[in-house]
Amino acid sequence: MNPLIFTTILMTVLLGTMIVMMSSHWLMIWIGFEMNLLAIIPILMKKYNPRTMEASTKYFLTQATASMLLMMAIIINLMHSGQWTITKVFNPTASIIMTSALAMKLGLTPFHFWVPEVTQGISLTSGLILLTWQKLAPMSILYQISPSINLNILLTMAVLSILVGGWGGLNQTQLRKIMAYSSIAHMGWMTAVLVYNPTLTMLNMLIYIMMTLTMFMLFIHSSSTTMLSLSHTWNKTPLTTTLILITLLSMGGLPPLSGFMPKWMIIQELTKNSSIILPTLMAIMALLNLYFYMRLTYSTSLTMFPSTNNMKMKWQFETKRITLLPPLIVMSSLLLPLTPMLSILD
């Protein structure tokens, strides 16, 4: 793609999300979502083969449906309250429709079916943008309407998302689908605590974005999109196998690493609000996630499968230089001792 056009379209994706996050008029928020959707379609379709086109079409259809539902919720809210500002949603029907629309945009169950298929059909860099930047805008709207969200619907969607994200990722060998199911599960964790303490949702979003960025960049660095291809990285850059190990265990939520911090805080906040069964279920279902991360580390860092000598060399083009990788790796594994700093948040 022409670099100037590509820069313009990428800046429009950023502009769309910025407009969503900083507007106080519901119509401008809807315009921001549509601008974001329109501009990300050619980014998803960077290579022109039928898979990317199919993935972009699926993404466009689901997100456009979600935008239509959002518009309907905005209009019902307008009819019942007579004003367009975002403070809270004044009508339960509008609140339910808006929550469903934003859940469709995020990829929460039962609207999660597009996430693995779209993520698998596009290139690694596009998948990176899809799973990190595109989650910011709907989550910011959920944060802003959080006082008026129906708790039953949101918690049902959150728990089902954690279950589907863990269970659905078990049989995958394609790395992009694994990351997609991991995204579904993390969105479930984020929305579970949204009504109780929205600050923890933002904390989880921050740490999730750091870890997902790290994982995707490690995959881009070793140019691998399947588990088999990733298991050959010991041959090319043995150091990245250790880094993959650490980052994956952090994503699974194991204690001395920073991925433990959001899960710990969320479980603490839920138990403070006297719900015990729910965080227990969530923690147990996070084990499913941990299982397929561990399978990935097993084949990548911990074992070298027996293979013939000509299979040992990994063919790829020049190694891409990724500037932000070292700070991201450090941040996605060593942030846990900073947990007492959370007391300065609201």
Next chain:
Amino acid sequence: MMTYIVFILSVIFVVSFVGFSSKPSPIYGGLVLIVSGGVGCGIIMNFGGSFLGLMVFLIYLGGMLVVFGYTTAMATEQYPEVWVSNTTVMGVFLLGLLMEVMLVLYVLKSEEVGVVFKFSGVGDWAIYDTGDSGVFSEEIMGVAALYSYGAWVVIVTGWSLLVGVLVVLEVTRGD
């Protein structure tokens, strides 16, 4: 009948939307869009917005829909699908018509309709002139406000249209 003109026009509006949502060939969809555009213009005009209604006719029907009609005529097939040629299309069209007829009967018969919002019968659709809109027409003041207080909206929508052109060109470029 004239007091309930908005209600009648809105029924025709919904029926024409059903007509193109049941997916006949795009040429026939465009035909129904002309009808729905004209009816929508009528609805806006009944609320006093003559400028916006004229805008619908000129720009939407006379600009965008004409271009759509020409491009569809270039890309059409030998036997395009009408509503009666395909069982599925006719079934969906009749289903939509049936639901609209049932809704209209529900509105006409009962005193109060409370689906998502309450309105009490057909009388709510009649337009009352409250008379306190002052010297200026509200709708022209809205258009003026778009270019003064709403400058940010103009910038954003203008940028979206530009990026829309770039995106469409990029998507249809192929390799």
